[in-house]
Amino acid sequence: MKNKILINAVVNSILKVVKNLSKELHEPFLPKKEFKFINKTLHNKKFMIGPFVKKFEDKLIKLTKSKYVITTNTGSSALHISLKLIDVKNNDEILIPTLHYISSVNSTIYCGATPHFVDIEKNSLGVDCLKLDNYLEKISIIKKNKCINKRTGKIIKAIIILHTFGHSADIQNILKLCKKYKLILIEDAAEAIGSFYKNRHLGTFGKIGILSFNGNKTISTAGGGAILTGDKTLAKRARYLISNSKIPHIWKYSYDQIGYNYRMPNLNAAVGFLQLKYLKKILIEKRKLYKKYKKHFSKFNFIEIMDQPKFSKSNFWLQTLILNEKKQNIRDLILKKSYENKIMLRPAWELLHTLNHLKKFPKMNLDNAIKIHKRIINLPSSSYKIR
Ligand SMILES: Cc1ncc(COP(=O)(O)O)c(C=O)c1O
Numbered sequence: 001m002k003n004k005i006l007i008n009a010v011v012n013s014i015l016k017v018v019k020n021l022s023k024e025l026h027e028p029f030l031p032k033k034e035f036k037f038i039n040k041t042l043h044n045k046k047f048m049i050g051p052f053v054k055k056f057e058d059k060l061i062k063l064t065k066s067k068y069v070i071t072t073n074t075g076s077s078a079l080h081i082s083l084k085l086i087d088v089k090n091n092d093e094i095l096i097p098t099l100h101y102i103s104s105v106n107s108t109i110y111c112g113a114t115p116h117f118v119d120i121e122k123n124s125l126g127v128d129c130l131k132l133d134n135y136l137e138k139i140s141i142i143k144k145n146k147c148i149n150k151r152t153g154k155i156i157k158a159i160i161i162l163h164t165f166g167h168s169a170d171i172q173n174i175l176k177l178c179k180k181y182k183l184i185l186i187e188d189a190a191e192a193i194g195s196f197y198k199n200r201h202l203g204t205f206g207k208i209g210i211l212s213f214n215g216n217k218t219i220s221t222a223g224g225g226a227i228l229t230g231d232k233t234l235a236k237r238a239r240y241l242i243s244n245s246k247i248p249h250i251w252k253y254s255y256d257q258i259g260y261n262y263r264m265p266n267l268n269a270a271v272g273f274l275q276l277k278y279l280k281k282i283l284i285e286k287r288k289l290y291k292k293y294k295k296h297f298s299k300f301n302f303i304e305i306m307d308q309p310k311f312s313k314s315n316f317w318l319q320t321l322i323l324n325e326k327k328q329n330i331r332d333l334i335l336k337k338s339y340e341n342k343i344m345l346r347p348a349w350e351l352l353h354t355l356n357h358l359k360k361f362p363k364m365n366l367d368n369a370i371k372i373h374k375r376i377i378n379l380p381s382s383s384y385k386i387r
Pocket residue numbers: 074075076077100101103104162188190191212213214223224225
């Protein structure tokens with residue numbers, strides 16, 4: 001079939017699936033009746049400090065079974081604080097899959113450390129553990145319980161894994177790698193609220209995990225994030241760091257370290273708290289949407305739709321098409337045609353190691369990511385029929 005016909009057929013299939021749904025990439029869901037609670041928060045004028053922060057955190061604890069949850073003003077600030085909590089500094093390298101959101105690198109650089117890019121595998125679009133193991137065998141040595149990069153002399157301190165588009169990375173092998181190479185595991189579960197690996201919520205396997213509640217996430221507080229940890233000392237320190245390192249006191253304002261104003265306002269927490277009530281329903285709708293897309297795309301032999309990896313339950317945050325190599329040349333044409341039809345698809349983020357200002361940082365062979373990146377399309381993924 002000619003490419004033009006294929007492109008039209010793909011775009012028409014998307015249109016059929018999202019006919020009565022939002023054509024945006026992802027919009028949050030909040031029924032009108034819940035707005036009266038938000039009005040109440042406004043009426044009480046408790047914009048910044050108020051009861052919803054704790055209520056929202058308690059609900060997140062119930063959902064994730066994380067021992068501690070500390071909400072923040074963004075997922076990016078949650079990542080930054082995560083690295084502060086494990087004392088990342090300038091002689092450290094942080095392993096980051098090259099297919100990752102920019103905040104992972106920014107947080108690393110804010111701490112004066114070096115991002116070190118690693119490859120992904122096709123199945124989960126998360127870290128390729130086998131390849132990383134072979135690479136670390138070659139370039140690192142363990143000394144005094146620390147993983148030293150033999151080429152740079154720096155400490156490879158941690159890895160920030162990503163649960164891409166809400167799908168679980170290969171947790172079991174990642175945990176083995178972290179043990180073997182003495183790496184601290186930070187889980188970026190920004191996209192993964194409601195996703196599980198072997199019945200355990202993503203973001204709770206590492207020393208620290210983070211969630212995001214920005215405008216396009218499954219649950220949105222406009223801007224917002226959360227730090228998940230099982231460590232009481234870290235949780236206490238996180239709360240202190242995000243409050244400008246204020247010494248706790250009823251009326252006195254004093255600070256004893258550099259801190260950050262990263263708290264989630266009460267108003268945003270109220271929005272998150274109200275939405276969480278609908279999470280179960282939203283996830284059911286998102287799974288239905290996945291099945292619809294799967295049915296419509298099964299007729300194209302050059303397209304795969306990303307399914308949940310083994311042992312996991314995905315939230316299907318962003319539905320994802322992967323074109324085969326022979327048809328990757330039509331990816332951008334599909335995007336263009338969709339935009340003309342006001343359907344908001346998107347490609348994956350540009351690979352981090354290719355960004356001009358990041359080219360100088362160390363990296364392993366990244367062939368898998370380079371190959372697959374050109375073939376990814378995220379589809380409109382809101383679940384809008386529930387009211
Ligand atoms: C994988 C990933 N990490 C981190 C973030 C940062 O979250 P936020 O936008 O809340 O700062 C995002 C948000 O887009 C994300 O998708």
